[in-house]
Amino acid sequence: MAVTVSFSSCLLCFVLLLPVLCSSQDTFLCSRATYYGSPDFLGTPTGACGFGEFGRNVNGGDVGAVSRLYRNGTGCGACYQVRCTIPQLCDDAGVKIVVTDHGEGDYTDFILSTRGFTKLARPNMAAELVAHGVVDIEYRRISCQYPGYNLVFKVHEHSRFPEYLAIVVLYQAGQKDIVTIEVWQEDCQQWRSLRRAYGAVWDMTNPPRGAVNLRFQLSGDDSKWVQLRNAIPSDWKAGVAYDSAIQISN
Template sequence: MEGSTKCGFLGYLFLLLVLLPVMCYSQDNFVYSRATYYGSPDCYGTPSGACGFGEFGRTVNDGNVAAVSYLYRNGSGCGACYQVRCTNPKYCSGSGAIVVVTDHGEGDYTDFILSPRAYAKMAHPNTALQLFSYGVVDVEFRRVSCQYPYYSTLKFKVHEHSRFPDYLAILIIYVAGKNDITAVELWQEDCKEWKGMRRSHGAVWDMANPPKDNIKLRFQVSGSMGYGNWVVANNALPNYWKPGVAYDTDINLY
């Protein structure tokens, strides 16, 4: 009986050690970390972020954006939204800032490098300057649903580097909810099969020699919509797609 009790306790301890990281990194619970900010002449984001968002990455979410380290997840973390709040009660508000991931970067043991606008938003009114003087602050964060009031469906843009008709790259923007786009495929009509696009970098997916007719796309979604689910955009790219043009899908991720 004693041996059985000891084995049961060791089994419980092992299970606790396995589950503890999952519990600590639950999307509903705050995780402790550190954050800093980067220089910006206008306090907005940077158009040269690793996610490939360009000018969209500078102004999305009113410039409340961030570069992240391990949360970048080889680009699948691009476009994710987080609530980040610093923990010094003298200078920090309880709500903190909601930021969109637009870049990859590592600081002084930090998970977040915030735009100046986002960093200031963590502060109580009239205490932002004192908060900036710290440079690096202790924070807690959690993933939250991305909310885009004017864009209820998934949207993507034909990347400026695309060359009709030989090379197609798309940039995925406005991913609502707590969802990641983990794969993109095009329908190959002549072969009657889906053909995978390559993640070029960040939120940019590309393919050489894409289909010549209307292009139907489908996206693999993981997150609040489920894990590994495929959703099809019924409204395809037109025959003569153009670089720089954005397209709405009929895919609602809320």
């Protein structure tokens, strides 16, 4: 359902630069969006979230950098519905994007891939929308969906077996954030926290020998913990992604 936004409400949103409800029914927030150029119109493998090639191709390349929503990396991997508010140019449904990078523009919360930005437009209106450069939008967080994919733990390429382990979580479904990751230290019988190195990359020096048992905590009122045995094998290798055999629900 299309939402009509008055000029005065969006002007107030622009002046205060704070999230203001555009519709109490759909809980969309007012902001602005622009786009970045890339040769293939997709994402970038060098984004601040540390996703690598996943950040370029995930969601078909409908990805974006965010500023305030980055939240020191906690916002990496979150999904949003974004739609612009120029009636004659903008599609009512907008585009669903995945956060893969950090960036700031002209009072924008979103800097979308060119592919994602053009999907804001009605059919045959993409070129005209792109010519605007920056557009007023409304957005809301939605559940990420990866049909056919489990949660994956990728050992970051900068890891060095066995003295330094860095991991990044890929294909996380739902709307919750991972706020803590811990590994089980068998020799002292306690959980040991990983450090958020940057973006979605978590790391530790001198990781436990043997298969890595880990648990992670999700955001929300229940602060749910998810525990996994042998999440990463004892002979882990840098650059290799390991399937968790589970997926996160809403």
